[in-house]
Amino acid sequence: MYPNNNLYTFDLYTYFKSWGESLPNLILGILDLVIVLFIIYKGIKFFRKTRAWQLMKGIAILIVVTLVSGWIKLGILNAILTAVMTYGAIILIVVFAPELRRGLEQLGTNQFKRFFGITTKSLENKTKETIYMVTIAAVEMSKKKTGALIVLERDIKIQDIIATGIAINSEISPQLLCNIFVPNTPLHDGAVIISENKIAAAACMLPLSDDQGISKELGTRHRAAIGLSRQSDSLVVVVSEETGKISIAKDGTLIADVKEDVLKKILLKNMIIEPKTEDTAKKNKKKKEEKSQEETNMETEE
Secondary structure (H helix, E strand, O other): OOOOOOOOOOOHHHHHHHHHHOHHHHHHHHHHHHHHHHHHHHHHHHHOOOOHHHHHHHHHHHHHHHHHHHHOOOHHHHHHHHHHHHOHHHHHHHHOHHHHHHHHHHHOOOHHHHHOOOOOHHHHHHHHHHHHHHHHHHHHHHHHOOOEEEEEOOOOOOHHHHOOOEEEEEOOOHHHHHHHOOOOOOOOOOEEEEEOOEEEEEEEOOOOOOOOOOOOOOOHHHHHHHHHHHHOOOEEEEEOOOOOOEEEEEOOEEEOOOOHHHHHHHHHHHHOOOOOOHHHHHHHHHHHHHHHHHHHHHHHHO
8 A cells, every 4th residue: 555665765656646545545644744744844943953053954965966966977976975875874873962862852851741832820930930030130140240150941851960069959039049159158159950940959060062163252151051051951041250241041052141131031932831812812813903904094095
């Protein structure tokens, strides 16, 4: 009924042709195609947030050149490129090891619930409260130029990082966060980890990023923030001791010099997925109606 499902001998034309044989074949075929397209879409969306995106574009160009060289009979070039492509899977695993590990880790988390907006109201409110308190603390330390490093754990658990620090397991408050980072105190040197809306540990050691493209002006705190955000999906808030500026590391990139409202928006957007409410839908509908009315008026005036 279906063509050989071996990747190298798969006959796509025969497979599509089999859809017309019966209704079950058509339904299963469409389902198969939708799943594949969804996986490709999510894969592209995931890799676009990482440094692997440029490499992915390079690989796509390599594949195109390989195909073209075969069509126009460039024997030597095609043989070399084909040999490279043969071992491409091993190269990809080595090059994309951190990204692949992170993606596989997310499969075992509540990522799918968050994707569909399935969150409990009490947890959502607690997370918002955590974000507001972290923002207040960051702004207060920014004013006093107190260096700080605050990690907000998301779906991928970072228990190995928490284990490097001093366990606290305390409720969050701006006063406590500010007090932890007071210079020359036992817990100020390192990062605070916030897990499940509690301060899990302080004085934690984060992995430093070895990316040569990072600005030389950035200190150890910023490199540590970028390093952890590449290895996990955690958000890392940094307060510079030299300038007092607030930055946030996300997906291996650093958003520098953010103000209070921007910091709050970034944290809310990435920590909470709010389902579209009926009020929001009504507002969007009203905006569309107003826009349509304006266009009608313009046409009438003309």
